[in-house]
Amino acid sequence: MSGIFESFNLYSHAEKFYLEPTELGGGASSTTYLEIDRHTSSMRVNDSRAQRIPIIDSDIKFIYGVLGTIKLVAGNALIVITKAKIVGQIGNHNIWTILDTEIIPFKKTTLHLTERQARYNRRFIEMLGSVLNFGGFFYSTTFDISRTQQFLQQNQGSAAFQTSSMMDRASDRFIWNGYLLTQIRSVSGAEKFTLPIIHGFFGQTKLQINGSSIKLTIISRRSIYRAGVRFYKRGVDNDGHAANFVETEQILEFDAEEKHTTSFVQLRGSIPLLWSQKPNLRWQPTPQMRPTDDQLAAFNRSFAWHQKHYGGKHVIVNLVNQKGREKKIGGELERIAQQANIDFVRYHQFDFHKECHAMQWNRLSILKDQLADEIQAFGFFYSCPSQVQPTRYQQGFFRTNCMDCLDRTNVVQSMLARESLTDQLRMFGILGQHQSVENVDQLEIVFKHLWADNGDECSRQYAGTGALKSDFTRLGKRTYLGAMNDGVNAVSRYMRNNFGDGYRQDSIDLFLGNFVINTSDLPPTLExxxxxxxxxxxxxxxxxxxxxxxxxxxxxxxxxxxxxxxxxxxxxxxxxxxxxxxxxxxxxxxxxx
Structure with missing residues (x-):
């Protein structure tokens, strides 16, 4: 499989755009370039040996990649990456994060628009910009970061998979610019111009443990299906896609005589039923379910989707309260799980707030003990290039949820990841059989901060603030300063959820193509x-x-x-x-x- 062009010179001519692939250090990297007509919006790939780019009267800009194109009121616009930096590597493949972008209209003027149309055009550009400013967008020009290590290993023998373009083989669940790249993907020969982008978190650290060099990575991939903000996206849709679904993969790379790789995948997503919880100025709106909805069918569709994409067994770790406003949804999930009686799904209830009230967070060990057998049985993925040891696959997956799949969820996911990491390090002999991650101060500190950063980033993208309870994930204990910070974040969430999230949801729907602009039918509600x-x-x-x-x-x-x-x-x-x-x-x- 060929990679993606790593950078471009963008020539902006009065009539056309020209995208010339370049090496990062300078100089052309291909004899082909992409030509875009700014009037007709047509595109084609040209050979520079037969037809040179007309440099005269062109503005030249260096860019890192193309996110795609989108139709606005004034016409199409090109969205490009103007700043990016390397944040780590998986194997020998660089992983980049996007720092800045630019939206460049095909048409150089908006004089052809009415005053109302021009107003809408500005509003839509602002919306796109607000999504691009979320942060948390990552890409690689040589490696598919939308797929897990296990998936890539299982499919490496497939000729069709290996010869596909990176965009074609990427997981459409996690590619946030899939809609934006629709037009470019339809152009023959443009495969290396289509750069898939994921949204979520990437964190990585290298360290020495007991004389061994390891690299620890956490990558969270946020689904595009039912994507949105905290209260406006709840439950599952008709296809079984859960709101706030995030696939988090913890990757360990160990260099001995050769590179060894392990990974552990966990899932989080909204309670897999049909329910809603619309903001209404109250501190916590009451969750609602319609009695006419077929909850059993929704649950079955959701886990049929899980089985199709992950296989293995699944444990639902439900952390919602068993009293108060959360009881209705949590109780219904338990009832439906029992009624469905799916052979590869087990429901596990743990009332997080009841068990850990009054800052007794050491009681999370109860949950760890309850899941210990399945942590061992599910295992983790392992591969070694020379196959000194046989490849191992993760046999099961924990799907953790609270009401928002943010704060409590991240705390529990980090606990499960720590147990798996201990097993992986013991297998390599880096930790003794009676050692654990908690016993190695340097490793424990790094581990906590990586998972706390992951929780904060996922929370910012979904709820607008850093995660609550992150002091426990970061420090291993609950603190009064952390509780005060949670109070500030809770108030901030309240303000955002009630007075800003409608705009953020609209922006995400526009970016992902859930709403397509129709210039002859502009939504009057927007004003x-x-x-x-x-x-x-x-x-x-x-x-x-x-x-x-x-x-x-x-x-x-x-x-x-x-x-x-x-x-x-x-x-x-x-x-x-x-x-x-x-x-x-x-x-x-x-x-x-």
């Missing part, structure tokens, strides 16, 4: 505001006015009666707003789920 002339808008204005008058009466007029009057008006307005909370939050406007 609606909560400060409107209906009863909701009037209630909001009245609440702000009453609050202002209350403060003025207290500070300036010193009129007790007037202060009480305006305070009552303020509370009446606020009560109305909270009773109709769903009408006042920032909801998605492009694609209704």
């Amino acid at each position: 609606t505001s909560i400060f409107s002339t209906d009863q909701n808008g009037l209630a909001l204005v009245a609440a702000l006015f009453a609050m202002s008058m209350t403060i003025l009466c207290m500070l300036v007029a010193d009129n007790f009666t007037a202060t009480i009057f305006w305070l009552i008006i303020f509370f009446v307005c606020v009560s109305f707003i909270f009773l109709n909370g769903e009408e006042f939050v920032n909801t998605p406007k492009l694609k209704i789920d």
Whole structure:
């Protein structure tokens, strides 16, 4: 399989774009280039020996790659990577993260647009930019980072797989620019111009343990299916894809006389049922399930999907509370799991908050003991180039969830990963049979920080803040400073979830192609505001006015009666707003789920 061109000179001519492949150090790396007509949007691959790029009157820009093209109101636009850096290696393959991008319209002017169209065009460009600014986008020009080590090993003997382009062989579940690359992929000979990008986390460290050099990597791949923000994406869709689904692979590379590689894969995803939890200004909206939904069918579809892509056995580690607002969803999951009675799926309940209340986080050892047999039975992937030892495959997978698959989930996933890493290091003889990761201070510190960074990044992408409880993952204990930081993050999440996540969801749907712009049917809801002339808008204005008058009466007029009057008006307005909370939050406007 050929790799992807690692960089380009982008020639922007009045009539066309020309993408010339280059070496990072400079100089052309191919005799072909991609030509894009800025008027007709047609594309073709040319041979520079037969037809040279017209350099005169062209602006030249060095770029690292092309994310793709997208249709905006003004016409198509090219999205390119202008800054990137290497963050690590898997094997000898460089892994890059995207630092900056640019959206370049095909048309050089928007004079052909009406004022409304120009407004929408700017808004859509801002939305795309907001997604690109999320961070957490990674790629490799020579290695498929959308697939697990185990999958690549199992398919390396397939001629069709090995001769496919990197984009064709990548997992469409985790390629975030798949929609953007649709047009370029249709061009004959453009395979090496199509760079697959994943979204999630990549962290890596090298260290010496008992005289042995090891490299530890964590890579989290966020699914494009049912992708979105915290409250607007819950449960599963009709195809069994779970919201907030993330595949996390912990990779260990050990260099002795030759390179040995192990990996351990875990899954996280929203509770695999049909449910919702829409923001409504309350601190925690009540989860909802419709009695007419076929929960058994949704559950079965979800795990049929798991079996197809992973095989082996699966253990659902459910961390939701067994009382309060979480009980309804958690209890239904347990009931449906028992009713489904799938032979390769086992349901395991662990009430995280009940067991670890009052900062008794040492009680996580209870869960570790409960899962110990399956941790051993599931094992991990192992390969060695010379096959001194036979290849081993991971036989089962833990699918962990809480309500958001963020905070509690990351804590438990790190615990399971630590147990697997201990087994891997013992197999190599790097740790003695009575040693564990916790016993080696340097390794334990590095391990904790990698997993805490992973939790923070996944949380930022989904909920807008770093993970809660990350002090335990990072330090191995719960601290009062960590609890205070959790409080700040919780308030920040509340504000984002209620007043910013509708826009973020719209931006993701636009980026992934879940919403396609139709210039003749622009969504009028995109310009609606909560400060409107209906009863909701009037209630909001009245609440702000009453609050202002209350403060003025207290500070300036010193009129007790007037202060009480305006305070009552303020509370009446606020009560109305909270009773109709769903009408006042920032909801998605492009694609209704």
